Amino acid sequence: ATRAWLVEGAIPRLLATLEMLPEGGRESRILELGSAPFFTSLCLDRMWPGQVTRANYDGTDAKRGSQQLLNVEGGADRVYEYDLFNVETDEFPYADETFDVVLFSELIEHLALNPVWALSEIHRVLKKDGHVVITTPNALSLERLASYLTGGSEMVDKYMPLRGYGTRHNREYKPAEMRELLESTGFDIDALVIRDLGAFPWYQRVRRAVAKVILRFWSRQPRDTHIFVRARRRDPFRWHFPDKLYDDMSMYALLRHPxxxxxxxxxxxxxxxxxxxxxxxxxxxxxxxxxxxxxxxxxxxxxxxxxxxxxxxxxxxxxxxxxxxxxxxxxxxxxxxxxxxxxxxxxxxxxxxxxxxxxxxxxxxxxxxxxxxxxxxxxxxxxxxxxxxxxxxx
Incomplete structure (x- = not known):
């Protein structure tokens, strides 16, 4: 039941994500970060013409992992192999300019330490003029606003100690924050789309439409549920930490280059x-x-x-x-x-x-x-x- 709920909820997002991918050929290489639970992997098997490299993180020292998927009858369907590393602390185990596309879907909101590190490594492993595709919840959505107004959290999930590091949403982004983060470091945005996901019943669609009209009297910020970005690598990568996202960076040192x-x-x-x-x-x-x-x-x-x-x-x-x-x-x-x-x-x-x-x-x-x-x-x-x-x- 849980998997069925996940699949049903993921389908609109998967379709929107696939629409953001640039065209690829037989020689095109894509890196899928955070590939588990492999919904996007199944889609890429069917529509990406080139090679797919997958990566996850399980909190261990292991460098490689694999997962066998079962079909609807319960039999073995396929096995996915993947690299294991932490995208915000580890150097990615790939040479410079390896991939045409990096897919960074539903992951950046889980990072707890340093998204700029992750972007620096994405930039490094992308080929010149390569693309990164990022999808993430919109921190300004009606759902987040309603949660805040009714006493809930406006941006992040509850703590989940049993599930470990990286499970909860640590920081959700506004569209302007996502744009600044990418453009100030080393990417030119080709497309940034904010759209609603999910099959809302008619009365919820009416209620959402009315709420958006009313809110526009105070703010013209987009209130749809999700952000989708396709950005192109721009040289050089600039190590910059936007003030809206980072604090107390004056003594931060990271010796990355000679x-x-x-x-x-x-x-x-x-x-x-x-x-x-x-x-x-x-x-x-x-x-x-x-x-x-x-x-x-x-x-x-x-x-x-x-x-x-x-x-x-x-x-x-x-x-x-x-x-x-x-x-x-x-x-x-x-x-x-x-x-x-x-x-x-x-x-x-x-x-x-x-x-x-x-x-x-x-x-x-x-x-x-x-x-x-x-x-x-x-x-x-x-x-x-x-x-x-x-x-x-x-």
Whole structure:
């Protein structure tokens, strides 16, 4: 009975989801995240012309799993094999630019930690101009509003300790939030549709229509039940955490790359000592500023974080300095230490001309591995300001 209820409720959503898929060919590859209970998998078997890769998460250390489905007579029908990983904490076990489409259906609302991580991995495994298709409940739907007005929860489910992590809805999205999350990170939206699902009896359809008309006097937000999005990969992926969705991210660090570029991954790889991001279009992009007086008062350098790169021998920073009062040259000191460590792996002081861009480098002692985590520290004098565009291991 439970499965019959699930199937009946899923059919309208499945049809709407399949309508959002781009056209595929025999060589097209699609990744279906959160494929259990395999309703969408059964549909893809019949209508997707290319290869389907499935993924789930069961809370164990297992890397692979399988599920045998039964037909209506109770006999064995087919077996689905799938990869096992956590989409918001693990690196997906696929090479860069593997898939033409990633299907992220009825999953993002279950994430409890970091949807931007999941989107970064989706972006990475998508081919250039590949698509992600996302479906999720609308947090502004009439059902959510009615629940809130009658004393229920407007956005999330009750706690479900017996079912474990990821079962309940942790965060449902408004259409504008979904648009901002995708467009601010690395996707261009081809289609965003909000529509009602379910076969409502005539009196409920009338009641819903009247409620929508009345609510439009106060708000023109869409009140249908579900959001469907098809978005195209746009390079580069930008690590950005929208204020409406994230809080207390100032100290968040995630060493993902052997480089840091302002406006791309500075939100996860810039440490203390920097001002907020500035848009210097006349200088070719975004920068962050370090102020010598502030660094002196805090008794700390301006720091960026770098993930190790095999064979790297030096760290490089592209900087531009200004000084008041003016003088011909300005001293800049670079230092490399382990992440949250104090052992000096390299240090160099150089004199540079103000108001010009310079690539300042420092040799790194020893062997740098891909698993190493480093800090590149910048020190300047109190009367100096420095702007950083990019830093990297070379």
């Amino acid at each position: 480089w840091v570029e302002m406006g791309v991954n500075d939100e996860i790889q810039c440490g203390p000592g920097w001002d907020a991001l500035e848009d210097w279009r006349e200088w070719g992009g975004y920068v962050r500023r370090a102020r010598g007086k502030l660094l002196q008062a805090l008794r700390m350098p301006a720091t960026v974080y770098l993930r190790g790169q095999e064979g790297a021998r030096r760290a490089v920073a592209r900087v531009r300095v200004t000084v008041d009062p003016p003088r011909p040259t300005v001293g800049v000191r670079l230092r490399v230490v382990p992440f949250h460590g104090d052992q000096r792996l390299g240090e160099r002081a150089v004199e540079v001309q103000p108001a010009e861009w310079h690539e300042v480098s420092v040799e790194v002692s020893g062997t740098v591995g891909a698993r190493d985590e480093l800090e590149l520290q910048l020190e300047i004098e109190p009367d100096v300001e420095a702007v950083l565009k990019r830093a990297w291991l070379d």
